[in-house]
Amino acid sequence: MQLPINQEYQQRVATKSAELTVLNKKINAVSLFRLFVIVGGAILIFQCFRTEIVWLSLVSVLFVLLVFMGLVSKQSKLERIKKAAEDERWVNQNELDIWAGKPNGYADGAEFFDSKHPYTSDLDVFGEASLYALINRCSTPEAIVRLAGWLDKAADPSTIAERQEAIKELAAKLNWTQRVQAGLLFNRQEKINYERRFATYLNSPLLNFAGKALRLYVKVGPWLLLLAIGLSFFIKPFTGIAVVIGLIHLLMTIGYAGTVTRVSAGIDKMSNVLAAFAAVFKQVETEDWQSALNKRLALQLYFEGKQPVSAAIKDLSDIISRLEYRNNMLIGGLYNIFLLWDFRQVFAVLAWRRDHQGHVLGAFDAISHFEALISLAALHRNHPDWSLPEISNSGQRSLVAIDLKHPLIPALQSVANTYRMENHRIALITGSNMAGKSTFLRTVGSNMVLAFAGAPVCAAHMLVSVVHLVTYMRIRDSLHESTSTFKAELDRMQMILQSVECDKEAFFLLDEMLRGTNSVDKYRGSKAVIQKLIADQGTGIVATHDLQLAKLAEENPGIVQNFHFDIQVHEGEMLFDYKIKDGECTIFNASMLLRQIGVIIEE
Template identity: 45%
Template sequence: MSSTIQDNYKHNTQHATAQIQYFKNKVNVFSVMRLIVFALLLLLVYWSVKLDSFAVFAAGAIVAGIAFNWLVAKQAYFEKCRLYFENFKAVNQNELESIDSYGNIYPNGSKFNDDKHYYTSDLDVFGAASLYQLINRAATVAGQEKLAGWLKAPAVKTVILSRQQAVQEISTKNHWKLKVQSQLLFALKHNSNELQQLFKYLHKPLNIPGEGWLKTYVKVVAWIMLAAIAASYFYPEAKYVAIVLGLFNFFLTGINNKHTEQTDLIAGKIGSTLNSYSDVFDSIEKEEWSTAYNKNLADNVKRNNNKSISVVTRQLSNLINSLNNRNNLLVGFFLNVLALWNIRYVIAIEDWKRNNHENIESAFDVIAEFEALISLSSLQINYPEWCMPAIANGDEFTLVAKNVSHPHIKDGVRVSNSYELINTRKVDIITGSNMAGKSTFLRTLGINTVLALSGAPVCADVMEVSVVQLFSYMRIKDSLNESTSTFKAELDRLQMLLEAVKQQPNILFLIDEMLRGTNSVDKYLGSKAVIEKLISSNGVGLVATHDLQLAQLEQAYPTYVRNFYFDIQVINGEMLFDYKLKPGECKTFNASLLLERIGIFS
């Protein structure tokens, strides 16, 4: 593997560290400035009392409030920049850990585990040390579910090819990919139901009594108040106009407080979250896309009622954050007395809902889709020696892999193999010694097929595969909860396999040692009968076994059955494994040698 990408991640990490410190210093400076403005406000109160001037106090309070809000906004911006670079650093460090040790800060997909799925449990698609753990870069729940869906079922050929092109394009935009991951990293720790609650809220109007005249009143009341305050400097009686208006505003705020609380209950806690999502939409909208798949996704968020999704989501975020200024008791009191703040922004949010709620949910699905594509592209970027597989044509089955390896075995340790099944139907029987590599080879073909049919690159020099539905029979477990013995669990799985082959013409099965839960005679007879049943159903797949008698099926079905094997060499009493697939049946076994080593045989 080239070290260039790792050097890039290390450089990004160092740059992020420097930026984090820079913005920390900025935040500290503006925090001190806020304290200074607050101290000046206290001094202003003292002087206004001393001068007995309401106008001085009111004008000074307005100026101080504007200055304080500006400082708060600037400090929030610097804090946001600091957080972005902290996330950027974490994302780059995660890529380094993924390459070095398959570590990942993103979920490993254990919640998608399903022992009854056709293949995900046997092939370690989800859970600890899984394929999902290797590739997942989705921080949102929707993105995680989208990626899991792609790995749980093959897409149709046109979709696979489109995803491949999209993944390859994103892999050339690694900085954009890392930027979007950094912008979305907050979602890992966020309430997964927050967006769903927001979507429900957006479709539910508040129906504020007197909204029509209130909408007009809030537009003019602040200007009237400011005029009365300014006039009181020259005409002291004008202050009573400001006082009466202030009391009336306070009264209106109180009687409409239930609408404010209803809005705050759902929307009040999602303002900053929406602002983060609007940054992601902005990144998608501004990027230049050439592939049809990415271009179509980006087009879905570029316009909404003549405005981009990033703009309208940021509008809602700003409205909600403005409403949240009420939570500062002192500031909130002055804002409501002066400008009917709560009602102003509740009405503004209701207007936004009426104009923009229609396309928001589909826009968030675009983010989920991009997260799934970003996840697949991480393989293309981190492992440039992997290939993008061809998707085969033809009425029969094709599975060609040259120097294919398991993605979870380290480069330099892994042993690659090659395999060919070209537009035909075969049952391949693989015999071999214990620990010689039979099971790993089946999982290698299986896991790379899962990757190929999701649109991802594969751990091989060359691969071509038909759109098949995998079915595995490998790790059969008993179940105390279901009162199921191992043998009964095996029978259930075999029945599921036979039904699948009968009903779905594109099943590719991977079987590792059938009927382990019974005696050797029944095991052989049962396994032979199952294979013959699969042959009669035109089934296609691979069967790994220790039972050499099953290799004799090649003689009975010479045009349908092929034999392959993994073997060992014993030199000076030492067992040497080459883990290489060879045509024919195995002649060398190692069980007696292994038993001798632990003192069973002497």
């Protein structure tokens, strides 16, 4: 029996915590054993040297060194496993935090906030407690930008359908999606655009490093040194020759150090990062995909549809890791004296670039796409009562929403409403103060944003045409721009009217127009605006306190239809049901609300 998703997350947190307890004990045991090997090994080597038996002394040193290196390798492996377990635990704990109403640990998209955008600022799309903050599970900068783009611009119907199919498949792959999230979590913390950095490196000119003679010597030089060392045991002059060859190798390394640095610039210290990306690439490559979009993205991780990118990136990671030995003066010096190490790794880097330069960046693009889809899939998985909307292709403007709720209001506090745009193009909503008009407009708009991104909506069912949203809700003055509230309203209204006039796909949501002027001009101006929207064949929803505007429904049958939110008064107490109803509002509550704060209005 499948657990409810929040219980599944709790169980996974508990499992990973137990794993980490065991891992910490193992790591501590290995650390203690390393200390024992250092102390015990020193005693062993000392005793062997006292025997003055050369071969025994050398064997003891080699034995202690091998045991110590084995323990270092073992601890490094345990540390990697521990880091992976910590990341997976964080991913699950973050889901529990979101479930409990705490902030999402991923970015909230505040950098994308734009007060002049047609709808994102009015509908809480970006920033704290926003749609983006609810949805985002992206770590890489590319994915963060991609997901934002999906929310601030409607996709076409075929793209929406592809995304819906993809997120249904991903939502069922909890283990896989969490491994990918955990594998990329390092980028959430570091906030470095590794794809751009890597692309800059790959697109930089290839250095013409070394001629044929040097390349040939790099191949034979270490063998010459080995031969000289071997012969020195039998022919004494070869000892000096071996020393000279070693010094030549060291001087060559020093002489070419600047060139080696230029070759590695841009990817130095990236071996662990590339290894992490390679592991994520492999997760995609080895998964069985059914949806068309996921299959197409997975193909971007193969060269010409055959060789996996993960193997190539892992090869480069290993080369860089070996090149980083040069950062340790002792190890780097010995490796370069005996093996001309830096030269070999630089040649390997240049060969890798020639073979793969134009083929790997598509893999990073595919991963950012998967991250954005995983974000939508998490929303689908976490809210099984939400539905994937049906996108209308009838050519007629459609909007049917059954049991529609605001996606950012907790389920126990939200009220479901059903709305059908039938026999009208403009819904005119009147109503009492605080009865739910503004929230309803944001509910419709927020769910449209989700629908047009390919995400599930907070409704039992939704049928909607792809439209271009424009909103008029939160109008602010601006000291910085020397703009009054009324001027800001006029600027916003001009944008709305131009959008409706020029774009037949525009859909407006207008909440209480022209608040910054007197009541007479407010009514006359609002009426004129609605009449222009009617004349321009506009479609949308208008919320207002001006009851006189309700007469527009009588004057424009089949175009404007009245709806309202009201209150019930029981024993002097106001009761709100936040339900949309047909017709104009007949119950108002401003006097009662003012009376509650000590202001009495004369009858």
